[in-house]
Amino acid sequence: MRRRLVHGAVNESAIHVDVALVGGGVASLWLACLARNRGLSVVVIAPEPLGGEQTMASQGIIHGGAKYSLHGRAKKAAPDHLAAMPSRWRRCLAGNAVGGSGDIDLSGVGVLAEHVELRACTRRAQLRKRAALRLLAGAPNTPVQSGGTRLPDFVVDVDGLIARLVRGIEGCVLPAKVDPEKVRLGDKGVAGIDLAATTVTAERYVFAAGAGNADLAPRLGFGADATMLRALHQAWAVVEHSPPTFAHCLVRAFGTEPDVTVTTHDGGNKTILYLGGHLATTGVARSADDQVAAAKRTLASALPHVDLGSTQFGALHVARAEPRRSAASRVDDAFLATCGNALLCFPVKLSLAPRLGDLFLREVAGLKPVVPTRSDAPSGRSAPQGTRVAARTVVQQGQGAPLELARRPWA
Ligand SMILES: Cc1cc2nc3c(=O)[nH]c(=O)nc-3n(C[C@H](O)[C@H](O)[C@H](O)COP(=O)(O)OP(=O)(O)OC[C@H]3O[C@@H](n4cnc5c(N)ncnc54)[C@H](O)[C@@H]3O)c2cc1C
Known part of the structure; x- marks a missing residue:
């Protein structure tokens, strides 16, 4: 490390x-x-x-809470200060940090993706995606060629x-x-x-x-x-070739979080697909082998174009550290x-x-x-x-x- x-x-x-x-x-x-x-x-x-x-260990997504529309309560779940984060970060990255605020001049720091998509990867997930987008009405979101919809969120180069x-x-x-x-x-x-x-x-x-x-x-x-810890079991796939994917992927018909959130990273002569979302939150009790098996199954549905034959996988237990709160509140x-x-x-x-x-x-x-x-x-x-x-x-x-x-x- x-x-x-x-x-x-x-x-x-x-x-x-x-x-x-x-x-x-x-x-x-x-x-x-x-x-x-x-x-x-x-x-x-x-x-x-x-x-x-x-x-x-983070996926580097600078998000304003748009993914919480999957909870069916986007407005409540994305208060103004959170919704403002993508534009505040973009200002910092452009060297226009507002003096006297918590902004920092981040000019020179790279962006891995200008947008994160919300993607329905199966027919049964289409309704779920449409319901989420209805809640986001008014927020900037644009349909793109992949069939996904661009959210205001983007991905920063954490390194x-x-x-x-x-x-x-x-x-x-x-x-x-x-x-x-x-x-x-x-x-x-x-x-x-x-x-x-x-x-x-x-x-x-x-x-x-x-x-x-x-x-x-x-x-x-x-x-x-x-304080409290929220455990996650992230996974990654090392693939030969894959178009850059930065997406909250919906596979199931129901659910309050993306089935898998995919970000793409440079792995030298390979490409790394880093996998979070529901796969990571529900994979906590799985062994590394079982988590890799679950990652393969999820990827096969979410990104069917990726050749999983020669793909290597890895998994990592890591916890989010947060102030203690009730189970019901986020x-x-x-x-x-x-x-x-x-x-x-x-x-x-x-x-x-x-x-x-x-x-x-x-x-x-x-x-x-x-x-x-x-x-x-x-x-x-x-x-x-x-x-x-x-x-x-x-x-x-x-x-x-x-x-x-x-x-x-x-x-
Ligand atoms: C898998 C995963 C994915 C995530 N993805 C995203 C995302 O896409 N977008 C997003 O907005 N957020 C994301 N998050 C949340 C985000 O990463 C965290 O909120 C944030 O990085 C926390 O930063 P931190 O500095 O508080 O903690 P850490 O990054 O955990 O840093 C803690 C530091 O404290 C040091 N330390 C510990 N104990 C001591 C000690 N006794 N003395 C001195 N130093 C000590 C450690 O060595 C470490 O350097 C993700 C989190 C996880 C786990």
């Missing part, structure tokens, strides 16, 4: 910054870039390889996104996993984070550690049941909760990263940038008493230690 190196890890014995962020996925990296854009000093604490677990975000925080990364017991508590909430060779203190502490938040949240005072918004100076964050969806950014900026609005301090004392339990150094020494230059970025599941 390793890929190319970038440079710029922090190497100090004690660090004081405006914002310390725990986690190396899209949430932490996005918020770190936003904070830096505001002139705040940051440090990101995350184990290598950097890039996140869910983030690297490129992570590389861009990591570049935005060069010199601000401490490659380490935070032990909840080493989060020191004080009057304001968190008093510091002790790592093997460094003590980090900050004005605000952001915990955006995905599944890792489950262990951290109780320590921070958020309660033992603040989380449609990014989540940020505070406890003293600690912020517990979940984007809930990759798409909602700008929305999480909005919530974060509100929390740090009153924070005045301070000059980070550095101490040469060995890391210890006391707050750093270090000499004041120019922000760029700690925050931007680092010591040039290489960082490793995570790979996609099939790579």
Whole structure:
């Protein structure tokens, strides 16, 4: 799970910054870039390889909730902030991020597909598709040659996104996993984070550690049941040739989610069809072999043109980490909760990263940038008493230690 190196890890014995962020996925990296854009000093604490677990396993679909029309309640399930995500991301990608909002300039980050389709792949799924489109009336959707209908959703290049975000925080990364017991508590909430060779203190502490938040949240005072995991069993097919497919595919006559959501990725001289949707949510209890068998059956119906004879398959168990909610409700918004100076964050969806950014900026609005301090004392339990150094020494230059970025599941 390793890929190319970038440079710029922090190497100090004690660090004081405006914002310390725990986690190396899209949430932490996005918020770190936003904070830096505001002139705040940051440090990101995350184990290598950097890039996140869910983030690297995600399908990269920037969606506005259109697929929830399959629930038969599109309007309720796609509130305005979610529906706005595709256009907000397109603005970011075009370099037109709105200042003061949770947007980030993502110019240079690639798009794998300009649109995701809703496809009825069997005759019996036609009615289901038509019912979903009726709910989307008014939203832009265009019939295309494949027989599908284009939704406003598109697919971002997740590798490129992570590389861009990591570049935005060069010199601000401490490659380490935070032990909840080493989060020191004080009057304001968190008093510091002790790592093997460094003590980090900050004005605000952001915990955006995905599944890792489950262990951290109780320590921070958020309660033992603040978080939950939703298991998935993704699959992928390595095919010789396939036209690029980015589609929510409907195979059955009924169902509240796409039978399989297909995205297409570069696999060197092969093509990767990455498979989520109902196949992944209902495949959790299956063994890898059984999940591969289920993937073959589903693909045979959804994409009958794909030659499955020589196709290799793979499968991956991964969980979505989210704030706890009742079984009946669906989380449609990014989540940020505070406890003293600690912020517990979940984007809930990759798409909602700008929305999480909005919530974060509100929390740090009153924070005045301070000059980070550095101490040469060995890391210890006391707050750093270090000499004041120019922000760029700690925050931007680092010591040039290489960082490793995570790979996609099939790579
Ligand atoms: C299979 C799958 C497909 C998805 N597809 C989509 C999609 O198409 N579109 C969409 O909008 N959303 C999608 N999502 C949801 C989206 O991927 C997640 O909401 C988002 O990536 C979460 O990002 P994150 O940074 O919070 O978590 P992660 O990406 O999981 O990152 C967590 C980070 O925290 C680090 N960490 C953990 N514990 C500690 C610790 N103690 N100390 C320091 N660091 C720690 C980890 O190493 C990791 O770097 C998908 C999710 C999954 C699982």
